Amino acid sequence: MTSADGRPGAGAPGARLVMPLILLAIFTVPLSVSGTAVSLGDIADDLGSSPTGEQWVLNGYNLTFACSTLVWGSVADIVGRWRALLTGLLIFGAGSALSMAATNYLVLDSARLVAGAGAGAVFSVGTAVVSSNFEGERRTRAFALLGSVAGLSLAFGPTLCGLLTQVAGWRLVYGFQLVCLVVACAGMPLIRRAADHEKRHAARIDVAGAVLFCAATTLVLGGLALGSATGWVSLPFLLCTVAGAVCYGLFAWRESTAPSPLLSLRTLRSRRFSGITLVVAVASFTFTNAVAYLPVFLQGAYDFSPGASGAFLMFLTVPVLVAPLIAGRLAARGTPLDKIMTWSIALLVVGLVLTGVGAGPGLVWMALPMAVVGVGFGLQAGLVDGEALSQVPEKEAGMAAGWINTVRLGSEAIAVSLFGSLFASFVGSAADASRQGFAVITIGSTLFAAVIGVWSVVLMRRGRQGEPLLPRSRVRARSADTGS
DSSP states (O other), rough: OOTTTTTTTTTOTTTTHHHHHHHHHHHHHOOOOOHHHHHHHHHHHHOOOOHHHHHHHHHHHHHHHHHHHHHHHHHHHHHHHHHHHHHHHHHHHHHHHHHHHOOOHHHHHHHHHHEEEEHHHHHHHHHHHHHHHHHHHHHHHHHHHHHHHHHHHHHHHHHHHHHHHHHHOOOHHHHHHHHHHHHHHHHHHHHHHHHTTTOOOOOOHHHHHHHHHHHHHHHHHHHHHHHHHHHHHHHHHHHHHHHHHHHHHHHHHHHEEEEEESHHHHHTTTTHHHHHHHHHHHHHIIIIHHHHHOOOHHHHHHHOOHHHHHHTTHHHHTEEEEHHHHHHOOOOOOOOHHHHHHHHHHHHHHHHHHHHHHHTTTTTHHHHHHHHHHHHHHHTTHHHHHHHHHTTGGGGGGHHHHHHHHHHHHHHHHHHHHHHHHHHHOOSSSSHHHHHHHHHHHHHHHHHHHHHHHHHHHHHHHHHHSSSSOOHHHHHHHHHHHHO
């Protein structure tokens, strides 16, 4: 971390507590999704059955989270990362408090919109703080820990929130989140001290770009929700998609002409940065789809209870706890990160294809391939963010982190919507139909992910040849010298 002489990684007084605080905040972000999903039944019992209200308890959070990550990342580079992170924690905490006190769906859904906006800051700015305050092997270990904590939240979050709901009701889930966020806020003076060496970018916030980006993202994600419900050729889906594409086009034009763009198009032209970012999309079409639809498949094809399907899913999620630490150790010992990313892509693709093939013969044939998928995801979790951020000047770390999370959320939304719509068309009253549908669509989705993976590897290798990597300190120095 930052020392008194301003050198990152030297270890300022109390700096050892900074990483745990950021990890605690990061842990709360996916927990807010899984905890809400587990508690929906209890929420419906308390507030009444309302399909629209229940849907937006989840969708509202995801929507503002997806819209805000890029905006928060760029804002943090301008106003200072500790300020942006504190603001995000306060907004996230306010949303959690309102959720806990909600007495109807209007208040609860509105509170979830607020919470998602704050969570976007926690995720994107938190990773940027880590990126700018660690060097070398310590930086690699820090991002590996981020991946492990995200895996911990993913693997055990539903179980924890299920217990909280069973003991004291759904409100305790949001109360637990609020406690975590309050603790993180209390430690902000330490994070402020660690971020003292960071120089704010003298620029104005690109408000027009932010409005265009949020409008485009809302239209596209809303269109996906409509498409899965009304069909992929329905008029509402087509109108939302076209309008979203137009807004994205206007956003790109705005960013190419704005003096202080929300998203630097120069960064996107970096082949290595783009290649690393595509690894995230591979994970969306493999691991994320598996997490979302394996429980549905198990309950439909094998008549599993929700608890039993969640327990079986641990073959997939538990390896995510360990694999990031293994990847960090391999990187620290000199294994090229390109090789680790390539292994990750290969394991994700091969593991999920075998999972789909094993869906027909029986569960015993699915367990080992599911673990392979979990290891593949864990190898890139955390490291992909750290490696991508190492490609940009320190002053743009927030923007780059926001873009990576935007790609992550956007590709997840597309993957889950398309997979769910196709899977629903196969599922019938017979278990064989469910098994056949899961196998066919899983393999098809995974082959599409393989194409993205190949392109990712090609871009990373070409980027390494054409854009030689600089040590992080030299990236800072070059940024300071050129003013770029």
